[in-house]
Amino acid sequence: xxxxxxDRKLLRLLQQDGRLTNNELSQKINLSASQCSRRRxxxxxxxxxxxxxxxxxxxxxxxxxxxxxxxxxxxxxRDNAQRFARLxxxxxxxxxxxxxxxxxxxxxxxxxxxxxSLSAFVxxxxxxxxxxxxxxxxxxxxTLKEGGGLPV
Numbered sequence: 001x002x003x004x005x006x007d008r009k010l011l012r013l014l015q016q017d018g019r020l021t022n023n024e025l026s027q028k029i030n031l032s033a034s035q036c037s038r039r040r041x042x043x044x045x046x047x048x049x050x051x052x053x054x055x056x057x058x059x060x061x062x063x064x065x066x067x068x069x070x071x072x073x074x075x076x077x078r079d080n081a082q083r084f085a086r087l088x089x090x091x092x093x094x095x096x097x098x099x100x101x102x103x104x105x106x107x108x109x110x111x112x113x114x115x116x117s118l119s120a121f122v123x124x125x126x127x128x129x130x131x132x133x134x135x136x137x138x139x140x141x142x143t144l145k146e147g148g149g150l151p152v
Contacts, residue, residue, distance in 0.1 A: 003048075006031055006035075006039065007039060007048075008152050009028070009029045010025060010029060010039055010040065010043065011043065011049070011152045012149070013025060013028055014049065015149035015150065018052040018053070021033075022034075022037040022040065025040070058111055062113045063111040063113050064111075065111065065112045065113065065114060065115070065117075065140075066109065066110075066111055066140035066143065067109070067111070067112060067138065067139055067140065068107060068108075068109055068110075069107070069108050069110055069122070069126070069135060069136070069137045070100075070104035070106065070107050070136045071084070071104065071105055071106040071107075071108065071132055071135055072104055072134040073105045073106075073131055073132065074130065074131060074133040076105075080130075080131045081099075083129075083131040084106065084129070084131040084132065087125075087129055087131065088108060091125065093110050093111055093112060093121060094109070094110050095109045095110065096108065096109040104136070115139075118137065122135055122137055
């Protein structure tokens with residue numbers, strides 16, 4: 001599907017605020033509310049819009065410490081990678097996880113309430129897991145940019 005400029009404007013606006021109504025969108029992109037509704041529905045059905053969610057405050061929820069953890073697997077084969085993926089997918093404190101090229105196999109973004117919780121996560125969850133060989137942790141001191149939208 002080819003995106004026209006109205007589709008791109010709609011996507012940019014919804015990425016900034018997914019709660020915009022079709023009436024609000026129509027005023028911002030100069031299309032009727034019904035046209036905005038049809039376009040939004042089509043973009044959802046075609047998978048350009050994967051979903052909507054609220055942006056929650058980590059500090060208020062008590063998980064204000066952000067940690068970036070690199071992981072090297074014990075062995076490099078499909079079964080071990082799948083074991084690690086299953087482990088990570090079941091951990092609510094893991095916000096993001098990426099498979100990498102280079103020295104480390106994975107990098108994961110983890111939130112914890114405090115350093116003791118981070119230590120327990122690394123020592124009691126990651127290191128004892130059969131798939132993991134090495135873990136290196138970095139505590140985020142300051143966030144310069146987060147949750148930026150995709151360039152549309």
